[in-house]
Amino acid sequence: MPAPLIYLDHQATTPCAAEVVAAMEPHWNGGFGNPASRAHRIGLAAAAAVDIARERIASHLDVPPDWVVFTSGATEANNLALKGLAETAAAPGHLVSVVSEHRAVLDPLEDLRRRGWELTLLPVDPDGRLDPARLDAAITPDTRLVSVMAANNEIGVIQPLEAIGRLCRSRGVPWHCDAAQAFGHMALEPRRLGIDLLSLSGHKLYGPKGIGALVVAPEIRLHAQLHGGGQERGLRAGTLPVPLIAGLAEASALAQADRVERQQRCSELRQRLLTPLLELGDVVVNGSMEHRLAHNLSVTVRGVNGAALHRELRRSIACSSGSACSAGEPSHVLAALGRSRREAEASLRLSLGRQTSEGEVDAAGSRIADVVRQLRRDRPG
Ligand SMILES: Cc1ncc(COP(=O)(O)O)c(C=O)c1O
Structure with a gap:
């Protein structure tokens, strides 16, 4: 029997926690009501x-409940934030974001650019972080929105959130933050940080797929992207998926409860995984180690063919070369750090999770080391 696959792709998605499945269970059948049906007990129970x-x-x-607008995930939340805000403007203006954002931010921004908006995409430093001074210099009187993510989906690098928040506040420009990878994995308080719009997703933190939210500060006006029954204060029409919403809340509570201990454990496991890789030589960590999600490791392995590396690892380790959502394109995030296409292809994103064990990390580290040595022997140089 083949050895079980070691799952190190938790930034693509996580398994749904047993407690989350249990929290959703009552809402599939007995508590099946439509929360908009206020005329009877079954609907009222769903609304409650x-x-x-x-x-x-x-x-x-740490925000008031009416800031939370449920969506189908972070992609939809990003679209609602970016296009929704832009569509309230009388005329197109200027938007600022960063080259290493997720496609779920870059693509709606590109859509706005085609509709006449001016778009500035700032570079990142070699450690993957945005220099706040660049942001300061890019903001003009015409800038209507800044969009900078909390933590990167490929390299796990955490942006200088406090500095960005201070800057956006002092320049009077709203800040949208895609926190799909950060929510539940690091402390995140939009009000304290000065985030006006925050996108989150359930399936990156042991919740169900197909649910997320946009957190909207009260001063922000948005144009709805889905029109219909007026749900979610008119910002997002459609019958609310009560089981998924209950599951998201449970996942969020579980994450809140074990976050600090999980971060500690993941950073120890990550070090354990990294050590044998660094011993190989010519292995480079992508992005800052200091400002990084504890469960992310991203490395470029020099002197191997990327396709061969991934082909050899596929049987024993589930990991990725970059984002799960970039449809085979070489990573634009690694390119932003200065990696060549060949280097980007020979990169591994290894993301750990709540269930990852020391044994799995040791097995993955030695399997990767064996494959790299073998590939370097077969095709030296
Ligand atoms: C940073 C980031 N933003 C947005 C998304 C999209 O989230 P969802 O799958 O909830 O639409 C992802 C998922 O990979 C992500 O990592």
Whole structure:
């Protein structure tokens, strides 16, 4: 029997926690009501379940519950934030973001650019972080929005959130932050940080797929992207998926409860995984180690063919070369750090999770080391 696959792709998605599945269970059948059906008890019970979930999530972010707008995930939340804000403007203006953002930010921004908006995409430093001075220099009187993510999906690098928040506040420009990878994995308080719009997703933190939220500060006006029944204060029409919402709230609570201990454990496991890789020589860590999600490791392995590396590892380790959502294109994030196409292809994103064990990390480290040595022997140089 082949050895079980070691799952090191938690930034692509996580398994749904057993507690989350249990929290969703009552809402599939018995508690199946439509929260918009206010005329009877079954609908009212569903509405109450949504209210409780909204309050729980809001309390974890330290915001009032009515800031939370449920969406189908972070992609939709980003689209609502970016296009929704732009569409309230009388005329196209200027937008600022960063080259290493997720496609779910870059693509809506590109859509706006085609509609006449001016778009500045700032570079990152070699460690993957945005220099706030560059942001300061890029903001003009015409800038309507800054969009900078909290933590990168490929290299796990955490942006200088406090400095960005201070800057956006002092320049009077709203800040949208894609926190799909950060929510539940690091402390995140939009009000304290000065984030006006924050996108989050359930399936990156042991919740269900197909649910997320946009957190919207009260001063922000958005144009809805889905029109219909007026749900979510008219910002996002559609019958609310009560089981998924209850699951998201439970996932958020679990993440809140074990976050500090999980971060500590993941950073120890990551070091354990990194040590045998560095011993190989010519292995470079992509992005800052200091400002980084504890469960992310991204390395470029020099002197091997990327396709061969991934082909050899596929049977024993589930990992990726970059984002799960970049449809085979070489990583634009690694390119932003100055990696060549060949280097980007010979890169590994290894993301750890709540269930990852020392044994798995040791097995993965030695398997990767064996494959790299073999490939370098077969095709030296
Ligand atoms: C940074 C970032 N933003 C947005 C998304 C999209 O999230 P969702 O799958 O909830 O639409 C992802 C998922 O990979 C992500 O990593």
